[in-house]
Amino acid sequence: MSSTNQEYQHFIPQFLLKNYSRPFSCPNAKGRAKKCKGHKHEKLKYPGDPIVNLLRLTSEPFKLDVAPVARVFGQWDMYEDIKNTTNTEHRRIEGMFGRMEVQASRIFRKITNAFNDGKPNLWLTRDERNLLRKFLFLLKYRGSAFHQRFYHLDSESYSEVDKELLHDFMEKRGFERPLDVWFHNLEVIMSLEMDPNKEWTEKIKQEVFHGDAMWFIMHVEYSYMAICTPETSEEEFILTDNAYNIFEGPNSFVEDSKTGKRAGDAWVNLHEFAPISPKLMLVLRSCLIPSPEEEDFPQIKEENTEMRRLVFGEVLADNIPSILRDLPVEKASNNYTEMVNGKLALKPGRNNSFHKDDRFRFSFFPVETRHVRLINGILLDNSYINTTIAFGTERVFLNTLDWFLTEPCESGKIITGPDANLRLAHVRNLATFMRSTGWEKEAVWVERPTPIVDDVEKIRLNHLKFRQAVEGLENDNRKGLGACWKGFVSYERLGGSALTMFRDFDQAQRMLDLRIKIDAWSCGVEELVRVRNRFLLIEEYMNLPCLTGQGASSVSAEVAFNLEGPEDQFVQNYGMMHPVEVNNFMYYASITA
DSSP states (O other), rough: OSSSSEEEESSSHHHHHHHGEEEETTTOBBTTTTBSSSSOOOOOOTTTTTEEEEEEEESSSSSSEEGGGGGSSEEEEETTTTOSHHOOOOOOOOHHHHHHHHHHHHHHHHHHHHHHHHHHHEEEEEHHHHHHHHHHHHHHHHHHHHHHHHOOHHHHHHHOEEEEEEEEHHHHHHHOOOHHHHHHHHHHHHHOOTTOOOOOHHHHHHHHHHHHHHHHHHHHHHHEEEEEEEESSOOOOOOTTTGGGESSSSEEEEEETOOOOEEEEEOOOOEEEEHHHTTTTEEEEEEOOOOGGGGGGGHHHHHHHHHHHHHHHHTTTOOOOOOOTTOOOOOEEESSEETTTEEEEOOOOSSSSSOOOEEEEEEEEOHHHHHHHHHHHHHHGGGGGGEEEESSSHHHHHHHHHHHHHHHHHHHHEOOOOTTHHHHHHHHHHHHHHHHOEEEEEEEEOEOOOOSSSSSSHHHHHHHHHHHHHHHHHHTTTGTTTTTTHHHHHHHHHTTTTTHHHHHHHHHHHHHHHHHHHHHHHHTTTTTHHHHHHHHHHHHHSSSSSOOOOOOOSOOOOHOOOOSSSGGGGGGGGGEEEEEEHHHHHHHHHHOO
């Protein structure tokens, strides 16, 4: 039963929304002083109240409007615990987040004040930086997408791709509903002490649903923050419902040949975004993108180079597919390193340990119109499931929409995947809105067929097996590998180990992705040519060693992810037969079973 005292809770905190706001002025006010006497106003729309300019995506057609800061980017009783009815319990999560908001707002205020004062940079302590990173993750994790993911009364209603893993976690922890898991994870993350020695990374893996725990660690440890500002007054950053929950980077989908079901296949998160104001955008940039600082630390450079090779392969590792690769940003400098003979080095007396009082200098990076528009384009491209787009200046916003609808699909408008119909309808609706303003151009988009695979559900289950294996190995618990364990024994016979497993399966997944992409790229080509291409690719895979260093562990990604299968009977011949023969036997056993 719901609480009788409803409360409006924001996905995006009001202190950030106010950066996009202006004071409301009565349209009926008269005189030079624009005084308003005797006029009735809507609640929260009195003269001086903060309001936000926005495009409403829930109206047909879309329309420009204004809304009070207190009633936009949120919903009623978002954290209400259905099982509990007291107001105290109802406020449990929101109260914790409210206290975090107060702390985070001070940091954001430091950023905006430094920018408004014309300073080129500002300093933050390690504790402040960590709090900011945690807060940005929570903006994502407590947002509308995760509300939809977890807000269920029973485990059977949860339908995400990791449902079996969540069911196991609920059973082990005694949770009755996915909602309980969400509340638990939120509380653990909000109360997590992020010590300088990073012991928190082990603690969170023990307490939080494993996939989400690893996601939080990746969010904090494998990207860096940079603050961008448009170099011209003619550009501004927009704000959308899910602005804190989208990324830029390669993203692909597949379609089941039998059922027609479409699903996400592979993606790489290279940039994330956190709008601060129309003039400030905090960008989280993946460490996969090379940075000049790597040259000063050979070990870090080697690790990052290997990571790029695993993710992108040999061909793309030196040419990462990101439309923002040339974004002119750098990592923050700090107070414990200095330049010595043109290279970065630790200051005298400083060791490799970190301290909570370490300080970081964040610069404001001016970015050209092209980069501002690309970032806005990414937000617009992902706004097809949103209710609202907020902006600073109407003229600038309409110019942004004009550019987005007519640009040659660099920032999006690729109509494919499970949401293809929604994406296409959204582009058309934006074009319809623009025509209502006198716009006379034609919108541009690309419709791309989704690559066909034999069994989408099989791919999903194989990913689950891999995640179970990862969690079991991290916990040093081979029994925890479950059904994966027998397959892992075969993997060890080929020379693999827990240390090589992650790299080998990354390689295997990329082999499958390459097969899918070649099929997608050759759509429309004569079928005999496509069959020949598939044969040539498989032939190349056959020539790979069963284990190439720490690379591919199998001749087929489908074989590698099927940790237990008919091909296992041929593994015992490894060492007695030529590797190519073993590869052939394993491959044909797997596809004819």
